[in-house]
Every structure is written in structure tokens, then in C-alpha cells.
Amino acid sequence: MTDTAPHGTVRPGGRTARVRAAVLEAAGDALAEHGFAALDLTQIARAGGVGKTTVYRRWGTPGALAADLLADMAEQSLPRARTGDVATDLRENARLVAGSLTDPRQGRLFKALIAASLCNGQAAEALHRFYAVRIDEWAGCVTDAVARGDLPAGTDARRVVAQVSAPLYYALLNTGEPLTEELADRAAAAALAAARAGAL
Template structure:
């Protein structure tokens, strides 16, 4: 993981986006949009291929032949979301970049449709290996995209040489997802600023550079 009048969160594909391609691409777009709607409304356990076909206004045979299972639909949806994500920020400072990342996560998780969609996909990943693998790939793509913020900061001398870029980016989103999924906390910009500041401070201290000794 929206009302037609509300813009989608940055970095997340808006439902109904028209992309270039032939009939196959249009069918995939319609089916994935319908899958996302169904997941957001009813969760993974209620995801039904016939219902998705009806929502997408395509033949059931097409959906069953191309995807076959709800898990395959969820996996393709995650792959599509990763492909459509916007590129990382480049504010000129590591803390500014990490704050942009944190705010993106908060806007996504607090969006009525996308928040429910991500909750459904995370829940599905706990019991379905195919969805779990797809979710892992989704986050790998996003973390790799934002890792450039850290490597740029190292090049500028803001962070120690050898800083693990992926670890820093993951440290930004981890507390936000924990609050969203485990605590049920209403995420705000305060959470975004705190997460970004904590990750940037730890990175500057060499927590992920190998420069600090283990306790």
C-alpha cells in the first residue's frame, strides 16, 4: 500500500496510473490495482482471484492463467510497487536525506489505502513464503535506492569511511514500522524527525562503520 481527490504518497504508485504498453500491460495494471484495493479493504486471507478479475473487469481465465494464486498476485503487486517508486532525495546533507526518507515512510503508512495495504502484505508475509520473499525484495530495492544518500555523505566527509549504507537506511524505517505494526501509534512528523536524527547521529558516531569496538 486512496481517494481520487487525494494525491498518493510520494514513492508509491498511485492507483489507476496509466503506463505505456499493450494489452498485456494494461491487463496487468488493472489486475494489480484491483488486487491492491482488495488487500487494503479485506486483507490477504480474503484475496480471491475471481473477485480481483471482477474488479479489474478482465476474464477470470486470464487472472488464473497468469497469476494462479493470491500469493503470486501479492508478489507481483510488490514487484510493481518497487518498480514505480520514486528516486531517493538529494538534499545535500545526510540528515536531510534521511529525513526525506522517514517522511516518505510516514506518509505511506498513514495514507488510508496504502497503510492498510502494507499491513495486509506484512501480515501475509508471516504465513506465506512467496509473499515474504516478495516483500523482502521490495525492501531490498527501496533500501538500495536510498543507500546512495549514505554513500554520498561518506564521500562528502559527513560520515566515516566504511559506513554500512544499507544499515543506516534500515535504521530510519525500522522504528517507524515498529510503531505502526506493533504499537499502533499514530505516526506523525515528530516520529519521522526523531528516526532520521537518531540514525544520522549513530552513523556519524561510527555505529555502522566498524570503527567502534564491540561491547
């Protein structure tokens, strides 16, 4: 899932937190603008106004920096919807994903991180962790629906949530179909229909 908090969010913390925030901001900008190949630690240190030695000591490699960026994005991700209606919750999830992927910065950033994951093991592992965290967060709306009797017992909550976002990523990376609210709503409705039919 890519439902992250607004770009530029400032969180409290000491010097270490400020250094991390500055470096990750610079890394995100570089990734969004130029891709993983542009993730040069010396240039990131300069752009973030941080000492080069600090950056190399803390992160060491572009892959480690990309991994920390994903960890930070997971930390800032918005919590799941809790409307009490699984159809509404899944629709909210789909719209958040579509909104993130069409955001001028976030969309490019995720494309760069996905591309990085194909050639860098650290980035791949971090991307898998990111999506595991987001799927686990949103799976709660499905388990709540099962507990209410709205979905069949034994429904795999994580699979349902993954089914919501899969068509959106397919459109982003393969077909180029516009990521509209209508597409998001259809993805949510299809996942819910499969869950209600016991297919998930």
C-alpha cells in the same frame, strides 16, 4: 521503504500492461479493504474486468499475485532525495515512509502485505525484495555522504537506511504511536547520530 507513487498512476503500455494494471489495482483494493484472505483470483478477475482464465494463467495463486503487486509498487516507488545534505535526505526518506504508512489506502495495503508475508512464502520473498530495492535506492544518500566525508568510512549505508524506517514500522505494528512528521524526523536524526558515531 514504502514511498510509492500516487495511487492510480497510469503508465503507458499495450494490452498486457493494461491487464496487469487492472488486476493489480483490483488486488490492491481487495488487500487494503479485506486483507490477504480476500485475494480470490476469480473475484479479482471480475473486479478488474479481466477474464478469469487470464488471471489464473498469469498469476496462478494469491501469493504470486501479491508478489507481483509488490514488484509493481517497487517499480513505481519514488526516487531518493538528492539534496547534498545527508540529514535532509534521511529526513525526507523518513517522512516518505511515514506518509505512505499513514495514507488511508497504502497503510492498510502494507499491513495486509506484511500479514500475508507471515503465512505465504511467495509474499514473504516478494516483501523482502521490495524492501531490498527501496533500501538500495536510498542507500545512495549515505554512500554519497561517506564520499563527501560527512560520515565515517565503512559506514553500512543499507543499515543506516533500515535504521531510519525501523522505528516507523515498530510504531505501525506494535505500539500504535501516531506516525507524525516529528516521529519521522526523530527516527532520521537517531539513525544519523548512530552513523556519525560509527555505530553503523
